Amino acid sequence: MAADLAGRADRVKTPFAFKARRAVIGLPYVWLLVFFLLPFVIVLRISFAEMEGARTAGFHLGSYATLLSDEIYLSTYAQSLMYAGITTLICLAIGYPFAYFMARASATAQPLLLMGVMLPFWTSFLLRVYAWKGLLDAETGWVGRLLGHVHADQLLLPLGLISAPGQFMYTPFSLILGMVYTYLPFMVLPLYGTLAKLDLRLLEAAQDLGATPWQAFWRITVPMSKAGILAGSMLVFIPCVGEYVIPELLGGPETLMIGRVLWDEFFSNNDWPMASSIAVTMVLLVIVPLAVFNDSQAKAAAR
Template identity: 55%
Template sequence: MKPSKLARYLPSGRHAVIGIPFLWLFMFFLLPFVIVLKISFAEADVAIPPYTEIYEWADNKLTLLLNFGNYIFLTEDALYLSAYLGSLKVALFSTLLCLLIGYPMAYAIARAPKSQQTVLLLLIMMPTWTAILIRVYAWMGILGNNGLLNSLLMGIGLIDTPLQILNTNIAVYIGVVYSYLPFMILPLYANLVKHDLSLLEAASDLGSSNFNNFWKITVPLSKNGIIAGSMLVFIPVVGEFVIPELLGGPETLMIGKVLWQEFFNNRDWPVASALAVVMLAILIVPIILFNRNQAKELEGRP
């Protein structure tokens, strides 16, 4: 018996399998985003919750009241722009640093004997088994004026007065690079380990130097790994709050802190939401690039 036309529209096992990720995205991305978007068009109010409703149903009429004031407000004070730029700058430099440190590490792991690779990967991942908050606190203990690093440097007589590292941007970079390095190394490793080494041999046979081999063959082939790792570091660092709050100083201006101030100090959930929506809009560009790259990877094209 042929399946009826109706059956085509009824959910089948296959739909359920595809449906789960969609349901997940709907519940944990789209729905929260719509709520934040809704709040960003409201006005702050003294109530529970502390903002006005944007729609009203009365006399069989639905009135939608969108307040764009919050978005306009963001353009009126240079603070918000410099906070976005501050976040993007920290994210950009941290990504570059992660790449500089992560690439040789990933390369070394990928070229190590198979038996050692699991152990080496485990060593990269093991720190992430401890909560990030605890690890950032540990950095406070290391970088402080009477912390481990300064005591050591003073102990061996390299410096006389403690270096001011904690509560500066340097500490933020150290914390961020440390925390996000595994997210750079893992996709790079996954890419590098798949390379066909006979390509390098062939190039060497034709007289290419090792240096040339690396730049002309390995790096271009690992482009997708570099992009994936960079996105995994860049995107979350833009919105990072915990690390700059604990390790940064007064000159550290990032969007996460400004968001906190709007939300908690000013009790202005609508402006805070508008800030978050704009941040998402800024991040959509690299996310789209990332997705396009992923799609290419799946199709097997370089």
């Protein structure tokens, strides 16, 4: 009798659990469909239209033809990818040691360090970026005066990061500095989450086998933290490619990025098909390589 009741209970629970699991899995897909795929399809449709007065109509490939033939757009895409890549590498170089230190800190210090990383999010993103305009001023900003005092311009000028001695604002240097400052926490947090779960016994075993601390770091710690490196790099690189606020406030004429071009086409030139084609191309530049990489990783893991 008890066995029959238990069997009936299992049969009742199984459909309910299956439906609940489908609902939990399906909700994120519904969210992506409504708030990502559907708007993207609308933008994609506009990109193939042409302006007729204040409206878009018809089917036209002129926007993509212009995009692929105009050197301004091509150089802007190249600059956006370059600045995003440089920012990602600098964030990784700074964020990895800091995340490693956080993961090895005592249990009482880790929450304080984690709060220190997240503390900038308590302030408006726009205010934090705008504050760098004052900080980098060569006459009134303490960061600008400090850089001038240590003659940092002698190093930055040959690299092409500043346009003139003592001119730290509205340059590639100020742009990269602003993006590194803004997106560094997005690199640190995934790395910390990965490094905090690292099994320290593997490092002890490597040292017992004669590996130096440096060899153990490169052969065990870095490969084991690969997931955090990839996640942090994507979280930094993707928003940097389409960044608009930081180039607008801290960048100069030579730091034109695709986000500013997109804004100009939408709101200054009122050319919605051209702006939509720029947006679609920017999304594809990020999503297609990411999808190919994820597919290759899944096939490698299945072998």
